[in-house]
Amino acid sequence: MGSDASSPVTADTALESVNVLGDETRRRMYAVVRRAGRPVTRDEAAAGVGVSRKLAAFHLDKLVDAGLLRAHYEHAGSLHRAGRRPKLYEPSGVTVQFSIPDRRHELLADMLMEAVLTEAQTEDARQAAVRVAAERGRDLGTTERRTTRPGRLGAERGVTICEHMLERYGFEPIRETTTRLRLHNCPFQPLTAKAPDLVCAMTQAFLTGYLDGLQATALRATLAPRPGECCVRISPAGT
Template sequence: MYVFVRRAGRPVTRDEAAAGVGISRKLAAFHLDKLVDAGLLRAHYEHPGGLRKVGRQPKLYEPSGVTVQVSIPERRHDFLADLLMEAVQTGTRDEDGRQAAVRVARERGHGLGTAEREATRPGRLGAERGLTICEHMLERYGFEPARLAPTRLRLRNCPFHPLAARSPDLVCAMNHAFLGGYLDGLRVTGLRADLDPRPGECCVALSPADTRAEAADESP
C-alpha cells in the first residue's frame, strides 16, 4: 500500500489505493489511516486535481517524506559515511585518508562531549558518573553498552558492521578516537577508551584510567 502511494506521484484516494493493490475499499482505508498514524503518509480532504465538484471531498493520501530504516542490531552506516565524507572534504596535505578519518572522528566525539558538558554543567566528573553519561550517548549511537563494573563498560554492538569487517583497522581506530574525544570533551577523570576487540562486539571498551579491569570482573 505504501509503495503504491509513493509510486503514484500524486495524492490518491481510498478507491484508487484499493484498486491499485487489489483489496476492498474498507481494508484500504484501514491500512492507509494506519500509515498516517505511523507518520509515513499524510492525508487531507480535497477533490483530485483540486477541481471543484459537488459533494463531499474525498480523503487523499500522499507520502509524508519521512525516511524509515529498521535494523536489529542497530547499524549506523550513515554516521560512518558522514565522518568519512568530512574527512575527504577537510583533509590536508600533511595527512593521509586514514589520518584524516581518525582526526574527524576525534573532533566529532570531542564536540559531542563538550556540548554534553555545557548543557548539563555537571562540574568535575568522576569515572562512575561519567560512565553513566557515556551510556546514554552510546545507546543513542547503537553501541549497546553493558556495565560490567562501576567503572568499566563493554560495547556489545558495532553499529558499523559489516563495513567494519572490510577495514577493521580503520573503523576501530575511528571508534577509539571518537570515544576518546568524547571523554576529553566531557572532561571525565579516571576513565579512558581502550582498544579491546572481541568477536561480534565493538573494538573499544571504557575502563579505569589507572588500570584495566580484570577479565574476571566481566559478567557472561
Template structure:
C-alpha cells in the same frame, strides 16, 4: 474489490534485517565527511580519525547542552555514554561500576576488513564524544576482544605527575 493476502502485496520500501545491529550509515557519514574535509598535507586515514573525533565532540556537546548534567564523575558519565551507545547499536554492558564494555561492533564486517582504520575511527569518535560531554573522569581505551567492539569506556586513570629533573 478483493484484497491480496499480505504476503502477496509488494512492499513500498525495502526491508533490511541486521542481527546483530549494524550501523554502516554512521561510519559511511564519517568517511564522507573525512573525504570532503581532507587537508592538503593529511592522509585519508588521518582525516578519517580527525573527522570521527570532531563528530563525536559535536555529538557530546549537543548531549551536554540538552541534558545539562553538571559536573560528571565516572559513574554518571558512563551512564550518559551508555544511553548514546545504545542508540548507535554498540550494546553496552557494565562489567563493573567504572567500566562499560561494548558487546557489539556496529561496523563489524568493515572493521574486519580494515581494523586499524575502523577501530581507530571508533576510538576517536568515542574519545571526542567524552570530550564534548565533558566527562573527563571517563576514557575510551582500545581493548579488542573477539566478537565485540574494540573500545571500552572506563574510569580515567590519573596522569602521573611530571618527574622533577
C-alpha cells in the same frame, strides 16, 4: 531502520516498523505511496491496492504512526467530499533497515565520505578519517550535554549517560563495573575486518570526541580489543 547518520533509530523502533510492514496489504499500500512520486489521497491508495477507503485509512494511519509515511491536508483551495480537504500521504524519507546484531554502516560511510571531502594537505586519508570521527563524536556529546544539562559528571554518572548513547548506536554496552563499560558489539562489522586498524582508530576517536563534548573528564575511551566485540572500552581516566 535509519534516517541519517547522526540520528540513529533504536532497534525497538526499527522492529516496530518491520512489524507494521508484516501485513501484506499494508506493505502493498506503502509501495503504492512510494511509487506515486507525489502525495496520495486515501481514495487513490485504496484503488491502488483494491480495498475500501475505510480500510485504506486504517493502514495508512498505521504507517504514519510507525514513521514510514507522513500525512497532511491539501491546501485550502482544494475541496472534496462535501467541502472537506483530502488528507494526503507521502513517504517520510525513513529507510527501513533491521539487523541483529545492530549495524551502523551508514555512520561509517558518512564519516569516510566527509574525510575525503575535507582532507587537508597536511593530512593523509587515515588522519582525515580519525579527525572527522573525533569531530562527529564531539558534536554529539556537546549536543547531548546542552540537551540534558547533566552538571558535573563523575565516572559513575558519566557511564550511565554513555550507556544510553552506546545502546542507541548499537554497541551493546555491558557494565563490567559501575564505572567501566565493555562494548559487546561492533556496529561496523563486517567492514571492520577489512581494515581493523582504521575502523578501530575511528571508533576510539568517535567515542573520545563524545566524552570530550559531554565533558566527561572522569572517563576515557581505550583500545581493548576482544574477538567478536568492539575494540574500545569506556574506563575511568587514569586507570
